[in-house]
Amino acid sequence: MQHLSPIALFVYNRPEHTRRTLNYLQKNLLADESRLYIFSDAAKTDADTAMVEEVRQLIKQVEGFKTVKVIERKTNLGLANSIIAGVTQLVSEYEKVIVFEDDLLSSLNTLTYFNQGLNRYADEDKIMHIGAYMYPIDASGLPQTFFYRAATSWGWATWARAWKYFEPDVDKLIAQFDQKKVLQFSIEGNMNFWKQIQQFKSGKNNSWAIRWYASIFLRGGLTLNPAQSLIQNIGNDGSGIHSNNEDIYQVQITKQPITYFPDVIEENEKAHQSVKYFLKNRKGNLWQRGLRFLKQLRLFSK
Numbered sequence: 001m002q003h004l005s006p007i008a009l010f011v012y013n014r015p016e017h018t019r020r021t022l023n024y025l026q027k028n029l030l031a032d033e034s035r036l037y038i039f040s041d042a043a044k045t046d047a048d049t050a051m052v053e054e055v056r057q058l059i060k061q062v063e064g065f066k067t068v069k070v071i072e073r074k075t076n077l078g079l080a081n082s083i084i085a086g087v088t089q090l091v092s093e094y095e096k097v098i099v100f101e102d103d104l105l106s107s108l109n110t111l112t113y114f115n116q117g118l119n120r121y122a123d124e125d126k127i128m129h130i131g132a133y134m135y136p137i138d139a140s141g142l143p144q145t146f147f148y149r150a151a152t153s154w155g156w157a158t159w160a161r162a163w164k165y166f167e168p169d170v171d172k173l174i175a176q177f178d179q180k181k182v183l184q185f186s187i188e189g190n191m192n193f194w195k196q197i198q199q200f201k202s203g204k205n206n207s208w209a210i211r212w213y214a215s216i217f218l219r220g221g222l223t224l225n226p227a228q229s230l231i232q233n234i235g236n237d238g239s240g241i242h243s244n245n246e247d248i249y250q251v252q253i254t255k256q257p258i259t260y261f262p263d264v265i266e267e268n269e270k271a272h273q274s275v276k277y278f279l280k281n282r283k284g285n286l287w288q289r290g291l292r293f294l295k296q297l298r299l300f301s302k
Contacts, residue, residue: 005118005157006035006094007111008086010079011102013043013051015058017234018102025100026064028111036065039086044076080208084168091160096122098157103235106132106155109257110230114157117224117261126265128162128221129212131155132230136251137274139227144260146268147222148275150187153209155231166215170201173214185217190279222267228254248282
């Protein structure tokens with residue numbers, strides 16, 4: 001395999017999540033040959049200081065990688081600015097990067113998948129992003145990996161050649177959308193991607209991910225994805241700054257190594273339909289939605 005991509009891990013104030021994320025990452029094939037950069041954001045408030053410090057003690061002792069470099073921010077950048085700065089730094093040095101946050105459990109084969117994809121499509125300008133998470137879709141009849149329009153942010157990778165098109169200015173992004181594009185961008189209205197853009201504009205979220213997906217989409221770019229997830233997100237337990245307590249996106253991590261990568265550079269229509277079907281029906285019927293709402297109420301009232 002060609003030069004392995006560096007891994008960027010972004011951490012903040014969740015020591016237990018960080019420990020589990022690192023534990024799974026260390027067990028990956030290729031971990032011991034990979035360079036790990038851990039970006040630790042500074043506390044936003046005094047209330048976060050103790051947990052941030054606990055995370056920083058933990059990451060100072062990480063082993064199992066070719067090299068480990070810890071970058072402790074002196075001021076609080078926030079997740080979006082932290083990721084944008086870290087990714088920009090590493091792609092400028094290495095031309096590519098694999099990105100993890102502190103709440104992602106990976107399969108043994110996740111780093112292998114990323115590195116194979118990064119090497120295989122290094123010169124394919126249309127492929128701008130590799131995702132390792134996949135919704136719990138019906139994968140029957142789908143190839144092991146496929147190209148798709150939307151970019152998932154729970155474990156991903158990209159190249160300097162693609163990241164240079166990241167547009168942080170939401171007004172510049174919005175100006176390029178018409179009604180047809182809004183419909184395509186939001187998976188025919190089945191996912192709230194456009195709403196996320198509007199919420200960013202009005203200051204209700206600070207998502208780097210929605211701006212990155214919009215940047216890819218507006219260039220006609222595609223993303224590589226596995227039909228069965230190589231990542232499980234453990235952050236949707238209400239513990240994170242940006243997470244809700246929900247189980248809609250729970251998946252079983254596939255143990256199979258990825259052996260197939262598509263040659264034809266176009267969106268897989270069958271995969272698109274499978275994802276669309278999942279998104280359309282993900283919240284279940286009225287009865288299931290009611291049960292989930294009650295469950296969330298119980299958790300928040302504890």
